[in-house]
Amino acid sequence: MSERWVWRLQERPEGMDFEPAFEFKSELIPELAPGEILIKNIYIGMDAGTRNWLHPREDGFDVPLPLGSAMIGILVGTIEESNHPAYTKGMLVRAYGQWADYSIVNPAEAGVFVVDPDIDDIRQYIGLIGPSGWTSYFGVLDVGKPKPGETFLVSAAAGSTGSIAGQVARIAGCRTIGIAGSDEKIDWIKSDLGFDEGINYKKDNVEEKIREYAPNGIDIYFDNVAGPILDAVLPNMAIHGRIALSGLMDSYNAEGPVPGPYKFEYLLHKRVSITGFFSPDYFHLGHESDARMRQWLDEGLITFRFDETNGVENTLTAYKKMFTGGNIGKSIVKV
Amino acid sequence: MSERWVWRLQERPEGMDFEPAFEFKSELIPELAPGEILIKNIYIGMDAGTRNWLHPREDGFDVPLPLGSAMIGILVGTIEESNHPAYTKGMLVRAYGQWADYSIVNPAEAGVFVVDPDIDDIRQYIGLIGPSGWTSYFGVLDVGKPKPGETFLVSAAAGSTGSIAGQVARIAGCRTIGIAGSDEKIDWIKSDLGFDEGINYKKDNVEEKIREYAPNGIDIYFDNVAGPILDAVLPNMAIHGRIALSGLMDSYNAEGPVPGPYKFEYLLHKRVSITGFFSPDYFHLGHESDARMRQWLDEGLITFRFDETNGVENTLTAYKKMFTGGNIGKSIVKV
Numbered sequence: 278m279s280e281r282w283v284w285r286l287q288e289r290p291e292g293m294d295f296e297p298a299f300e301f302k303s304e305l306i307p308e309l310a311p312g313e314i315l316i317k318n319i320y321i322g323m324d325a326g327t328r329n330w331l332h333p334r335e336d337g338f339d340v341p342l343p344l345g346s347a348m349i350g351i352l353v354g355t356i357e358e359s360n361h362p363a364y365t366k367g368m369l370v371r372a373y374g375q376w377a378d379y380s381i382v383n384p385a386e387a388g389v390f391v392v393d394p395d396i397d398d399i400r401q402y403i404g405l406i407g408p409s410g411w412t413s414y415f416g417v418l419d420v421g422k423p424k425p426g427e428t429f430l431v432s433a434a435a436g437s438t439g440s441i442a443g444q445v446a447r448i449a450g451c452r453t454i455g456i457a458g459s460d461e462k463i464d465w466i467k468s469d470l471g472f473d474e475g476i477n478y479k480k481d482n483v484e485e486k487i488r489e490y491a492p493n494g495i496d497i498y499f500d501n502v503a504g505p506i507l508d509a510v511l512p513n514m515a516i517h518g519r520i521a522l523s524g525l526m527d528s529y530n531a532e533g534p535v536p537g538p539y540k541f542e543y544l545l546h547k548r549v550s551i552t553g554f555f556s557p558d559y560f561h562l563g564h565e566s567d568a569r570m571r572q573w574l575d576e577g578l579i580t581f582r583f584d585e586t587n588g589v590e591n592t593l594t595a596y597k598k599m600f601t602g603g604n605i606g607k608s609i610v611k612v
Numbered sequence: 613m614s615e616r617w618v619w620r621l622q623e624r625p626e627g628m629d630f631e632p633a634f635e636f637k638s639e640l641i642p643e644l645a646p647g648e649i650l651i652k653n654i655y656i657g658m659d660a661g662t663r664n665w666l667h668p669r670e671d672g673f674d675v676p677l678p679l680g681s682a683m684i685g686i687l688v689g690t691i692e693e694s695n696h697p698a699y700t701k702g703m704l705v706r707a708y709g710q711w712a713d714y715s716i717v718n719p720a721e722a723g724v725f726v727v728d729p730d731i732d733d734i735r736q737y738i739g740l741i742g743p744s745g746w747t748s749y750f751g752v753l754d755v756g757k758p759k760p761g762e763t764f765l766v767s768a769a770a771g772s773t774g775s776i777a778g779q780v781a782r783i784a785g786c787r788t789i790g791i792a793g794s795d796e797k798i799d800w801i802k803s804d805l806g807f808d809e810g811i812n813y814k815k816d817n818v819e820e821k822i823r824e825y826a827p828n829g830i831d832i833y834f835d836n837v838a839g840p841i842l843d844a845v846l847p848n849m850a851i852h853g854r855i856a857l858s859g860l861m862d863s864y865n866a867e868g869p870v871p872g873p874y875k876f877e878y879l880l881h882k883r884v885s886i887t888g889f890f891s892p893d894y895f896h897l898g899h900e901s902d903a904r905m906r907q908w909l910d911e912g913l914i915t916f917r918f919d920e921t922n923g924v925e926n927t928l929t930a931y932k933k934m935f936t937g938g939n940i941g942k943s944i945v946k947v
Contacts, residue, residue: 537875553884555883
């Protein structure tokens with residue numbers, strides 16, 4: 278092959294109107310530079326946090342992706358060609374590569390991991406085993422610091438991070454409550470993932486339901502969305518409760534400043550802490566989460582679901598699905 | 613004496629309109645119940661947190677003071693009469709007692725401490741040595757976890773808690789920056805308290821000034837006010853910075869919900885934690901702070917200023933002064 282199909286960012290998207298912002302085009306694959314490798318992408322994972330790369334602002338944790346760049350995502354694929362002595366053709370790898378059918382990456386910059394192909398489902402390398410897993414694993418254990426018997430709540434509980442976080446908390450001995458946007462999702466997290474309770478935020482009064490399910494308060498809230506749901510949680514936090522702030526799904530697509538929680542004062546009333554964190558800070562510890570996830574997976578203690586979209590040409594559909602809550606489990610693209 | 617003058621709460625105040633809410637009246641001192649003591653109040657300390665007792669709401673950390681009750685405050689005084697074997701007439705004590713010239717308290721409930729009268733200034737028992745000291749000491753050291761060389765910022769820096777917090781951080785080896793509302797206050801915290809920099813929020817662009825004085829970011833923000841100043845601080849926090857949320861001065865007198873910080877998202881961008889705390893949680897460790905403060909005081913390492921109002925009949929003037937920033941140092945009443 279000498280050509281590839283690739284998604285390039287052409288302008289900054291407004292809200293969730295991604296179509297005008299990206300162009301899907303065919304282009305020549307350039308000669309590999311020394312040290313580079315060419316990956317044949319098999320699966321590409323969609324991550325809400327990547328929305329930050331599309332903003333022009335430079336004061337966030339991510340620098341904006343320059344216009345004209347190929348969009349970046351986590352992927353699993355096989356090495357097709359290598360200009361690097363440590364990587365050889367045919368190896369199965371996980372890497373940050375391009376939204377494309379073929380990725381050209383520099384292993385030192387792209388977090389390339391050679392993975393064991395002898396696994397039931399290689400998609401897990403962009404599911405449980407990988408950045409989504411790290412976010413959930415370290416967010417629950419390092420930020421949330423769960424103790425057996427505590428009550429754990431997570432928003433976007435049927436999403437990739439939320440579904441893992443609830444299971445990690447369950448394994449750590451917590452009672453777990455999940456918030457999601459449909460009865461189907463609630464059924465899934467309770468029956469398949471072992472959540473104790475579920476709250477459908479589109480139908481239920483979230484604040485009342487939390488009070489009902491956690492009359493002694495929430496010890497740990499793993500927050501993927503902020504916004505009004507955080508306001509429903511704050512008055513229900515237990516004294517000295519911890520909030521692990523993983524994402525701001527509610528405001529990623531907002532234009533202009535979004536007010537913080539109106540119930541902010543409960544941080545003081547309840548002596549609660551909120552801690553923002555993100556998985557790259559745990560990159561150096563990723564092997565710990567990966568090994569544990571693989572073990573739990575093999576033992577049948579943890580499960581994960583993929584919401585698969587077929588064809589790299591349909592990547593924007595998969596991407597948008599994640600922001601609209603259309604997916605159950607992790608939104609991925611089968612290239 | 614068989615009569616006393618006492619401030620009783622008659623209705624819930626609106627905002628800072630305290631006059632209609634309180635009545636100053638003369639009443640008979642009742643016979644002491646078994647275990648009770650009668651204290652001749654010498655100084656009464658004003659604390660912003662007591663504003664919470666005046667609200668009707670029951671979901672805060674303090675239960676509302678019932679209408680008709682004598683208002684409560686921290687005070688230092690001498691025991692005038694005792695019905696308790698451990699306390700004898702003439703002892704100098706610190707206690708939570710009444711806004712009055714004489715307090716009747718049950719030592720078990722009123723946190724009565726017998727204090728050393730052999731100190732240069734007995735007012736320190738409601739200044740550096742006591743709850744204001746605890747708040748600052750544990751807020752800086754336990755919540756903020758300062759490391760030498762870090763940059764520490766405090767709001768309401770010329771108030772009682774803020775002025776101590778800045779000095780504790782300085783002693784812990786931090787560069788210290790204080791925010792206050794007048795040039796006189798800024799001069800005081802820099803020349804007398806040893807702050808490295810001061811920002812006058814009534815004149816300066818707070819966000820720009822913080823950026824100028826802390827180009828590498830704020831490692832610890834000790835926040836007494838929240839509100840717009842917190843929004844000016846958030847984009848200037850260092851990665852993994854800590855915010856010790858001590859008070860919400862900006863909203864204590866607000867009616868209705870107050871939005872949280874508009875720059876809330878920076879918690880995630882900068883992976884910052886905000887932790888609400890309050891000094892009663894450190895009550896059991898108060899002796900540690902008290903001993904350290906006394907030592908620093910004797911060594912001349914720390915200083916404190918009182919803003920004294922004369923006459924218990926003028927208590928509301930002293931109380932209001934604290935909320936309007938009219939005081940430098942701790943607002944107290946000389947009975």
